[in-house]
Each structure stands twice: as C-alpha cells, then as structure tokens.
Amino acid sequence: MALTLPNGRVFVPGDAAAASVGADDVAAAFEAAGTPVVRTGSRGMLWLEPLVELETDAGRVGYANVTPEGVARLVEVVSRRSQGDLLDDPACIGVVDEHPWLTSQRRVSFARVGVVDPASVTDYEAHGGWTGLRRALSLSPAEVVQEVTDSGLRGRGGAGFPAGIKWKTVLETASDLKFVACNFDEGDSGTFADRMVVEGDPFTLIEGMTIAAHAVGATEGYVYVRSEYPHAVAALRRAIDAAYTHGFLGPDVLGSGLTFDLHVRVGAGAYICGEESSMLESLEGRRGEVRAKPPIPAIKGLWDRPTAVNNVLTLCAVPMILADGGAAYAELGTGRSRGTQVFQLAGNVEHGGIVELPFGVSLRELVEDYGGGTLSGRPVRAVQVGGPLGAYVPATGFDVPMDYEALAESGAMLGHGGIVVFDDTVDMARMARFAMEFCSIESCGKCTPCRVGSTRGVEAIDRIIAQQDVAANLVLLDDLCETMVKGSLCAMGGLTPMPVQSAIRHFPEDFEPRDTEQSGARA
Amino acid sequence: MTTAPTTDRAALVRAIASQHLTERGPLLPVLHEVVEELGHIAREDVEAIADVLNLSVAEVHGVVSFYHDFRTEPPAAHTVALCRGEACQSVGAEGLYADTRARVERLGTDVAVSEVFCLGNCALGPSGTLDGRLHGRLSAERLEVLTEGWR
Numbered sequence: 001m002a003l004t005l006p007n008g009r010v011f012v013p014g015d016a017a018a019a020s021v022g023a024d025d026v027a028a029a030f031e032a033a034g035t036p037v038v039r040t041g042s043r044g045m046l047w048l049e050p051l052v053e054l055e056t057d058a059g060r061v062g063y064a065n066v067t068p069e070g071v072a073r074l075v076e077v078v079s080r081r082s083q084g085d086l087l088d089d090p091a092c093i094g095v096v097d098e099h100p101w102l103t104s105q106r107r108v109s110f111a112r113v114g115v116v117d118p119a120s121v122t123d124y125e126a127h128g129g130w131t132g133l134r135r136a137l138s139l140s141p142a143e144v145v146q147e148v149t150d151s152g153l154r155g156r157g158g159a160g161f162p163a164g165i166k167w168k169t170v171l172e173t174a175s176d177l178k179f180v181a182c183n184f185d186e187g188d189s190g191t192f193a194d195r196m197v198v199e200g201d202p203f204t205l206i207e208g209m210t211i212a213a214h215a216v217g218a219t220e221g222y223v224y225v226r227s228e229y230p231h232a233v234a235a236l237r238r239a240i241d242a243a244y245t246h247g248f249l250g251p252d253v254l255g256s257g258l259t260f261d262l263h264v265r266v267g268a269g270a271y272i273c274g275e276e277s278s279m280l281e282s283l284e285g286r287r288g289e290v291r292a293k294p295p296i297p298a299i300k301g302l303w304d305r306p307t308a309v310n311n312v313l314t315l316c317a318v319p320m321i322l323a324d325g326g327a328a329y330a331e332l333g334t335g336r337s338r339g340t341q342v343f344q345l346a347g348n349v350e351h352g353g354i355v356e357l358p359f360g361v362s363l364r365e366l367v368e369d370y371g372g373g374t375l376s377g378r379p380v381r382a383v384q385v386g387g388p389l390g391a392y393v394p395a396t397g398f399d400v401p402m403d404y405e406a407l408a409e410s411g412a413m414l415g416h417g418g419i420v421v422f423d424d425t426v427d428m429a430r431m432a433r434f435a436m437e438f439c440s441i442e443s444c445g446k447c448t449p450c451r452v453g454s455t456r457g458v459e460a461i462d463r464i465i466a467q468q469d470v471a472a473n474l475v476l477l478d479d480l481c482e483t484m485v486k487g488s489l490c491a492m493g494g495l496t497p498m499p500v501q502s503a504i505r506h507f508p509e510d511f512e513p514r515d516t517e518q519s520g521a522r523a
Numbered sequence: 524m525t526t527a528p529t530t531d532r533a534a535l536v537r538a539i540a541s542q543h544l545t546e547r548g549p550l551l552p553v554l555h556e557v558v559e560e561l562g563h564i565a566r567e568d569v570e571a572i573a574d575v576l577n578l579s580v581a582e583v584h585g586v587v588s589f590y591h592d593f594r595t596e597p598p599a600a601h602t603v604a605l606c607r608g609e610a611c612q613s614v615g616a617e618g619l620y621a622d623t624r625a626r627v628e629r630l631g632t633d634v635a636v637s638e639v640f641c642l643g644n645c646a647l648g649p650s651g652t653l654d655g656r657l658h659g660r661l662s663a664e665r666l667e668v669l670t671e672g673w674r
Contacts, residue, residue: 017644020659046646189608192643220547227555227592228642230655263546266555269591271640285550286582287589303547345646347613352646375614384609388640420610420645434612438640 004057007036008078011053011060013114014039015199016231017192022067023050029071035078041200043114044354045101048093054078054086059095061086101370106332107356108340109316110193113200118235121242124203130248132322136211137256141171144215148318150326152338157183157276157311158386158415158491160337160404163318166308169298170216173306178218180209181283181302181309184225184232185267185274188387190346190418193354194312197342198225198232201316202239203248206262208315210253211322213260216308221262224279227269237264271442275490276309278444289444290490311416313342334360337403345371347383347420364398366419378423382507384431386415388438389495391502392428411502413495428507433461435499443492450493453484457500470513474504532561536568540575549576550586554593563594599635601673603627604652605661607638610645619649622663632673 012027030037048064117123149164186194209221243249273282277291301307321329330338337359345352350372382392391412400410436457445451460477481497488494539556543549573583587593605620627634644650647659
C-alpha cells in the first residue's frame, strides 16, 4: 500500500508517562533532523510508548517503542515521503485510529487525548471544542443543571455522587460569591487518567469548569493539582493563558456577560488533600485537615462560600453532555451508572493504559482482554480496584460488572477507576500491611480511628506475619477495622480497612499459620 | 543560592510573600516559591512569611510541617524519589527501593533517596524521579546508568 506524507509532520507524545520512557529524547532527535514535531498527549496505549505517529494520507501511522537511535530510520522514511515500506517496519502498528485496542473503546472524555495539540486552542476548536460551552451559554443556569442531571453523570473521584444534584444545591444557595473547585489531586496508586486528560487535552477541563461556573453562578475557579504532576501543571497553565487570550475565560466569556477567572494551585505532597474538605483547607492555605460535615461544600465550601467541588473526569464529561445533550450521555452505561468510565490498567499488566468504556464491562474483559494478563507472564492472583483504599479482588471474582452498585454489592468499589494487577508472587499479608502503613503515613491526624488505628493495624499485621498469636490478632485486626470504618471522619480511615479485610477474606492462606517450608515460598 | 546572606534572604522571602498578598489563601504558593528560589524553608523564613501575610508563626510552621514538599533543610546535591505505591510494588518497587538506599549509602555521595506514593506513571513502573525528572521501567541496572555522572 502506497502512502504519502502530506506535511512530513510527526506526532510525539509529551505526556509524562511517554516522557518517562524517553519520548522527550525522541522528539529532540526528530527536531535535530529538521522534522516538524507536534507534541500531543498519549493515546493511552502506554506499553507502546514512545509511540510516534507519522501523518499520512491514510491517517496517522504509528511506530511503537521508538528510541532516539531509531529516529534516523523514520526520518529517512519521512524524507522519501512514501511508500510501501512505511507499513513494513517491524515497529509499525498501522493506522493508529484503526488499532483494535482503540476502536473497541468508547472514548468520550478521552476522544481528543493523543490526537490534538494540547497547546492549541484552535486545534481544540477544530476537534469539536467549545461547542458545549456555546450551547451552555445560550441556556439558563437551571437548564444547564437539568441537562447534567439528565445525563446521570456521577462524581468520578470515587464517591459517585450525582453531579447535577450537587450543582443544583450550589445554584440554589444564595451568596455574593461562589466557587468552582476542581479536585486534581489524583493520588491513588494505579490512577493516571486525570493527569493524562489534562496533559493531552487541557481545554476540555477549562470548558467543563466554565460551564460549571455558568451553571452554579460562580465567578472564580481553582484547580488543585498535586505537585507530583509538573507536566500537567505546565500544560494547564499554558492552556489557561491561551483561553484568556481567546476570550474563553475572563470578564466577559464569549461576549455572554459571564465572568470566570480560573486559577491553578499546586498541592504539596499530601495524599489526604484528595479528600475534598482537606483540599479546600489546603486551597485556603492551611494544613490539609479534614473538615467535619455538615455543612457540605456545596453550601459552605471555599472561604465559607457555596462551592461546586468536582473531579477532573467529572468536569471533562460536561462539555460533551452539553454539546450532545444529557440524554445522549445517559444512553451509555448500565443501571444507575450512566455514561462512560475511564479505566486505568496498571501494575503488573502486559498492556497498561487507558480503557474508556460504558459502565458494565466486566473486570475480566479489562484485565484479560485489554490488559493481556500480567507483564511477568505469571498467572494473575489479585487486582486492586479503586486505588489504595479499594478492595483486592481474586481471579475468581473477575466477572463482576464494573458499575458503582455491582461493585459495592461484591464488597469492592470503583473509586477513580484504577485497576492494579498483581501476579502470583504477591504476598497479600504484606499488601494488607502496606494499606495500614500508607494510612499511618498519610493520615491528616485529625481523628483518632485513622491516626492511631492505622499504626495499631500495622502492628497487628506485623504480629500476624511473624506468626504470633495469629488467630487472636486476626480478631483484633477485624475489630480495629470496624472501629476505623465506623469512627473515621473521612474515607481515608473509613476505607483503609477495605483492602485489608478483602485481602484477609479472599486470600486467607496468606494470613494463616504456615510451617516454615511453606513460608519461604512467598517471601 | 542557598548560601545567600541572611539579610538578602530575608528581603527575598518578604518580596516573594508580598507578591502573593492579593491572592486568596496565598500561603502555599508562597512556600512553594521560597523552596523553589532558596532550596528550603528556614526558621527565620517562617517568621518573615508570617509577618508579611499577617499570620501567626505557629500557623505558618503548622503548614510547613504538614506537607512533605516544604523542606526545612537544604537539599542534597542529587535526589532520587522512588515510588512505593501498589502499582509499582506489583513490579518490584520494594526491592528496588531497599537496594537503591543501600547502594547510595555505600557510595557515600551527597544523594538523598526518598519514597513517594504514586507519580501517576502506574502502567510503566517501577517509577521514580531523578533530580526531578520522571523515569519509568526502572531497574537497578537502569538506575546505575542514569546516576553514573553523580559520583
């Protein structure tokens, strides 16, 4: 098949994950050779990174795992501007848009990620950007809220609270000043979708937040980004500047009379600040200690004013909902989980990355079909769904459909959609201990069950691992977990028992007294 | 930069704090900028920041001590931060962390090895940063190559 390369351009991801395996050096090598480079986000097929794409008349053709040394060969292909041998290269994965890993997905929030130039406001517009905002500005705030309510959109940060209902509360609470706050403190291990959408398509978040501002009557917005994400901070700041220049932010958004100013604030390495009330404390310049609820942030949030607090992915779903209507979004999904979920395949997995699909896909399809099993080639023993506070699920439980209610019923939770795969060398007692250790390190310290309970939990599991009074310590641990679940102020202490207890429930052999020969097997 | 004379340092810290005075909740942005410009937050910086922002010294100290990023000692010449999150653990991060600490201690060079919990690179672990730059698929051999010039 003869292909031509119309502009001689190459696309190299500037995404942090791609950069972590050499994409910046690859881009520099192309530039040194005089080839025009566009730094995009990543397509989310992370095992192929750095994935370089050449623009051809048949679409963008991808080359996987490109090294700086491999660039010379591609430059030569580009300089010939043809032909048959383009697709014969062993690193070639064909036209990227036709890759089965992508065509089988339903990308809504990630439709533009890896495709567009995240620095270009016009490229965003050419790919359907700002349509939702324009329509929203032609509607009344109450109509926008209704549209979001009709979509069935629920909070993607983990709690799954209906976004429309939250916005309605903020809209109906009278105040001289209201805020929109975006929770971009994506601290859960195994999750990176917020980071990737912002690095690859930051204008979607800006558009979603501006729509939210119009809907609830806010004039100021804050994005709270974790400091571990410098690439995302840079991409977002650059996009916000461009949005101001082009009139999508500022005193009179698109001539509508809406005033909306958007600020980026960087966290400082505290996991707890992903909890919304800690995040608000941190934004106000204090220690990230959890606030007691009520009052809820929708009524008394930032600086005691009504505040719509939403996760990145929640806000990034909003432009499409406004562009195509809430009903179109609600058509996707299952039960009370409407729309799509961005799953993140991580850990010991052959094909890690982003899988966006309507709710209802099974965990097995995600881990086995998309993920391709473990990277190590050994059998999958467990996956942790929903971050450090999520449950460990054994291979026998992989048929659970991925939606809020079905997962809750099976004793797990969706969280932020992260799925971390472990092979059969994992020691679940060690993982349970780590859950408690992590909580003891990252607890804000405000409530006793979390602050003290997690430390006592580490000690109890240490005794179990050391084979001291195993049965009695398991009872003690269970009791401690119950206290943390019932007595903690927030989800940190309240959910840390979930990985611990699910590990004990599904992998009791790792906690039982073992004879010395056996105990060496998983050391 | 960390050796700036005390008076210059105080003036700089005050200037940084003053620049953020018009912002809502300026303390974290101020502390970040002090770390960026001066390497760490010294005790006298806390007093200067508190004075400019009209906060108590206790409040500023409380914030500085709460967050991992607000270093109160000058940084080492080189830094390694390795992820110990679950996703990186599933591909051997715990062993890599222990091994790296031991190796750095043996070398005796001015390198700080620390743990982090998730760098958002969970499909390409073990992950870590070397002098602030993110690396994926780390191994002992790869770390050896990447840190070669540090001796």
